[in-house]
Amino acid sequence: MLHTIDHELLRTFVAIVDHGGFTRAAQAVNRTQSAVSMQIKRLEEDVIQRPLFERQGRQMHLTSEGTTLLGYARRILALQGEALNMLREPDMVGRVRIGVPDDFVMRFLPGILKSFSQTWPLVDVEVQCAPSSELLGRQQGSLDLSIVTREVGQEIGTILRREExxxxxxxxxxxxxxxxxxxxxxxxxxxxxxxxxxxxxxxxxxxxxxxxxxxxxxxxxxxxxxxxxxxxxxxxxxxxxxxxxxxxxxxxxxDGSIVLLRSPEATSPAVDGLAQHIVEGFRA
Missing domain, CATH: 3.40.190.10 (Periplasmic binding protein-like II)
Structure with a gap:
């Protein structure tokens, strides 16, 4: 009989890798640490029948089998999410246009886009890089969202963070x-x-x-x-x-402020989703 893998076991396994341990992973998947440990024990002993982690002092590292499973687990979870989004929420497709200065592209955007793609895998994101002054001029019509810098006291839109x-x-x-x-x-x-x-x-x-x-x-x-x-x-x-x-x-x-601007015409659920991921990404 061909064994199957419970997607919740895979989700917990990926969470342990991404969050660097059982304690933080338990918080991420909303389970107790003992429940997470039991899930991994079940995955190792009953399903894979190979150890997935090995301890080196206080650190935990993936075994070769764990590394192999990780790639498959990410693909399985992503494909499952894509299927559910398409079947349950047909409007979770489309395109979002975002403007951002190159100041923040490498520092913030990779994590934001990765998180967004996990929730909205079928939404295309168009990124336009330009200084804040140019993005302010493009806001009407050509961009849905813009991340710009502003002086403290002159902010418009949603303040993402204030910095020295x-x-x-x-x-x-x-x-x-x-x-x-x-x-x-x-x-x-x-x-x-x-x-x-x-x-x-x-x-x-x-x-x-x-x-x-x-x-x-x-x-x-x-x-x-x-x-x-x-x-x-x-x-x-x-x-x-x-x-x-x-x-x-x-x-x-x-100090200066980083703010999120939104075009009045940008009313799609996908824009809502990316805006929320941007807020969370900058405030993390």
Whole structure:
């Protein structure tokens, strides 16, 4: 007789891998830790008849059989979700157009889109990357959702999070000691650029805008090469950079807000779903 695998066992198995252990997985699947342990014992002994995990000290790692099962489990669960969505909710298909600055593409978007695709596997997502100022102009008609940065007190839409704006420099290059101070900033209009220049002027610190770009990757590369100092939201600071403060001779900067805008015409359930995943992704 051909054995079948209960999808709840697979869901618990995947949750253990994704959440890094039995305790967090139990919270994710809304079961007790002992119930999760019993499910895995049943999966290992009665179904697969092979160990799926092995302990190394306090850490748990997949066995080779566990690694093989993980790939199949993800595919089975995704296919099941797709079938149910198609049969129960035919409107869970379509396309959502989202605009986002490249500042947040690598930092936030992968996790958001992965989570969204698990719930809405048949919805196509069109991503347009552009600075916040451009996305504000595209909001009417060409985009359903936009993630943009705004000054505190001037937010419109849903506030996703507020963050410090910080000065950053390469860890091994004290370029902030130069005078005039070389800066690498986003192109106008950008409130981070404006606040940085205004703060330096008020502090009596001479500066020059040595590099200007609409691309976060460009600014990060310039800073990482030790060529200039930049002003970025704190979540955009990458390894190899260090933040600067008044002890380094640089004035404090105002916080900034990340907000979610929605077109009035965007009323589909798919847009609702992606908007909720964006809110959860940024607030996690």
């Amino acid at each position: 704006t910080v000065w950053v420099v390469a860890e091994s290059h004290p370029v902030h000691r130069q005078s005039p101070l070389p800066l690498a900033l986003f192109e106008e209009p950008c409130f981070c650029r404006r606040h940085a220049c205004n703060a330096l002027t008020r502090a009596g610190r001479q500066y020059r805008i040595a590099y200007s770009s609409p691309s976060l990757a460009t600014l990060q590369a310039v800073v990482g090469a030790g060529l200039a100092v930049s002003a970025l939201m704190k979540s955009l600071v990458t390894p190899g950079m260090r933040t600067l403060d008044e002890s380094d001779g640089l004035p404090p900067l105002p």
